[in-house]
Structure formats: structure tokens, C-alpha cells
Amino acid sequence: MSGRHILQALFARELRLVLRGGHLMPVIAFVFICVMLMPFGLGPELSLLQRLAPGLLWVIMLMAILLSLDRMFQADFEDGGLDQLMLLPVALEGAIMAKISAHFVGILMPVLATMPLAGLLLNIRPDTVMPMLAALLAGAPALVMLGAIGAALAVGVRRAGLLTVLIVTPLYVPVIVFGAGALARSLAAPGTLDVAAIAVLGLISAASIFLAPPAIAAALRAGLR
């Protein structure tokens, strides 16, 4: 088998593990619980909910991703799977990308698919759903890759979930700023797409896809040693 075939097999295995792990439903439940609790906290005024929706949706998305990443590497560390991952005859960075891709497809794509409904519950207009999805899709890879760095740094640490949040949250600020901004401008001018902000989100995502795997690999190696 070539390296490409090994990575494909690893992706398939990880996707199967994600789908069987029962991690998806709690994350989706989290998204809708947050959205449904908002009117209780903020009041039933629809225009207020609509005005706050861009920031709320991005923060909810961010928290959902952190929730799903909690045990991404920790479970492998505890069951010895990380040792086996290190010894695969492929670059560790490639194996990490296969694992994160499976996580993205198995958990985050379904969560992204629920975001239009979550947005409508926060009273965003139907004609802003597509711009919202475009912004979330452009920024989601950055959220996942940055979250995975935090998860890798916290490997082997007790209460790793809390540590991951503390490490990663500051890194998320640019994504949230541009993402919520893009969504707010689409809400202000229905049917329009803030191409510049989405391009910046795409650039941040592309940079994180290239830069995060070596950082994650280094963090995992350090965690094992």
C-alpha cells in the first residue's frame, strides 16, 4: 500500500469511529439548546435577537467545535492509539490531517447543516442563510485546526477540555471578528455576500490547514515524551 492508500484507510477508520462514537448528537443538541435558551435570557424581542444573531451563531459554533474536539487526541493517548498513529509508515502530519478531516466530515459538516435552522430560530431572514453558510464554511476549517492544536497541547493533562478552551480561545478572535462581521453586513444588506471578509476567513483557514499539522505533530510528540 502506498502512503496515500494508508491515509485513505485511516480517514475511513476515523470516520467510522466518529460516527459510532455517539459524539454528533450531543453537539447538535448543544447548538439547539443554546439557540432556544437565548430568548429566555435576552427577551422575546425579535429585532434584538436578529441584531445579535451573527455573534451568537459564531460563538455557538465555536463552542460546539470545542465541545467536539475535547477528546480528539486524549482518547488515543489513553488507549495507546497515539503510539500506533506515530508508528504508521506515513508522516504524522498526514495522519493528523486524515484524523481531523474525518472529524470535520463526521461531526462538523452535520453541525454546519443545522446552522440555517439555528439562524432562523434567531430570526435571521431566509435570504441571509446562504451568506451565513458561506461565512461559516470559510471559517470552520480554521476553528477546527486551531482547536486541534489546543487539544494536542492538552494531551496527557487532567481536565484537558478546560485547558484546551484556555489555549485556543484567544486564537479564535480574528475568525470571530471577520465571521460575525460578514454575517452582520449580510443581514444589513439582505442577499449580499461580504466577499472581502469571507476571503479573509478563507485565507485564515488555508493558513491554518498548512501551519497547524506540524504544530499538532510537535505537540503530540512532546505529550508522549
Place this chain on the structure above:
Amino acid sequence: MVKTENFSYTPAVFPAAADTKNQVSLRVENLACARGLRVVFADLNFTLAGGGVLHVSGANGAGKTSLLRMICGLLAPAAGTISLSDSTPLAPQCHYHGHADGLKNTLTPRETIFYENRFSTSQEPSAAEDLLVLAGLRKQADQRVSTLSAGQRRRLALARLLAAPRRLWLLDEPYTALDAAGRDLVDTLVRRQAEAGGLVVLAAHEPVPLADNHLELDA
């Protein structure tokens, strides 16, 4: 019961006996291991020739697991070098069978072997069905790994050694939790690996008659 001695799938599962001219050896030179400020061992030197089985023993804390993890690159040595005589990278040629088995609870044994086969660079990976028979897990092949007993998990982890053939096996307490048939399985796997020209470093507290080399680490 697993009858590993008279195993009928031998050609499909076990690698062929090796050409002794092409065998590589493992060289460990001036190796030292430190945990914090404590030196676990130092100035460790040995060469394990192709087809050799090295039994590593020693009291708890003597550094048996650390030595195995250093050989496959999971742990950095404080000093010294570890290499193969043909100078190829060690890590992708190692199987590490440690205390944590790396098995995934939500997969079945059949799926575990299936994926392990695909993680192999070998052109002729072993048939999953044959390996399940060898491990005595044919009846449990489609149960989740989480439902297996400790001994059955251990056997499945051992079957992975053949699913993706590699040159160097590092076995840390491989007899733990195994019954008599399971221990025979370990012995058969180790013997076949050695006959195929592979290398085996095995850490165990009990005597290992198969081993042709012995290393005692002092605590």
C-alpha cells in the same frame, strides 16, 4: 481452542523464511534513559542480529518499557543511538505492543484487522479471516471490541502484528492476561517472526525459552 502449531493457513499468514544474507541487525550504542533527575539506565550497548529474539527482564522501574519505547522512537533517549544495520528509519518498521493495546472499542475484530491490513506497506497483507482464526476470535469477529475479555483483546492486538508485517517487534509483557493457548500463540508468533529474519525484543518477567539473547536491567 487455538492450535497454533498445526495452523492450516500458514502460507497466508506467516511470512516466508528469510534469506539470511538480507537480514539486518539492530544496534544500540551507549544508550541512556533518564526520568526527571533519575538515571534509569546508562551506557547500554547491544546488537541483535537478524532473526534474533532478545528477552529484556528486570524489576519494576528498571526501564524495560522505556527501552522498548526508545527503540521505536516514542521516547527520546538521554544519550546514545539506536539504528538498523541498513540505516533505514526505525519507526515505520516497528510494531510496538504495549500495555495499552490501541484497540478501538467501537470497531469489531474483523474491522480492526481489515484496517490494520490497509496500514501495511506490504504488497501481500495477510487475510483478515486467517488472522481471526489464528487469534481464536472467529466467533467474536463481528462483536464490538468493547465486549471482548482482556485476554481476547490481547490476542486481537497480537494478531495485528501479522496484519501489517514489520521488521522489528517490540513486545511489552505480551503474556499478560493470556491463557495457555494464548501464550502458545505468542510463542508461535515470535518464533515465526524470527524464522522470517525479523527481530523481536520482548520484555517479560517470566523466562522466555525462545529468546536467544537476554538483557537484565538493574533497578
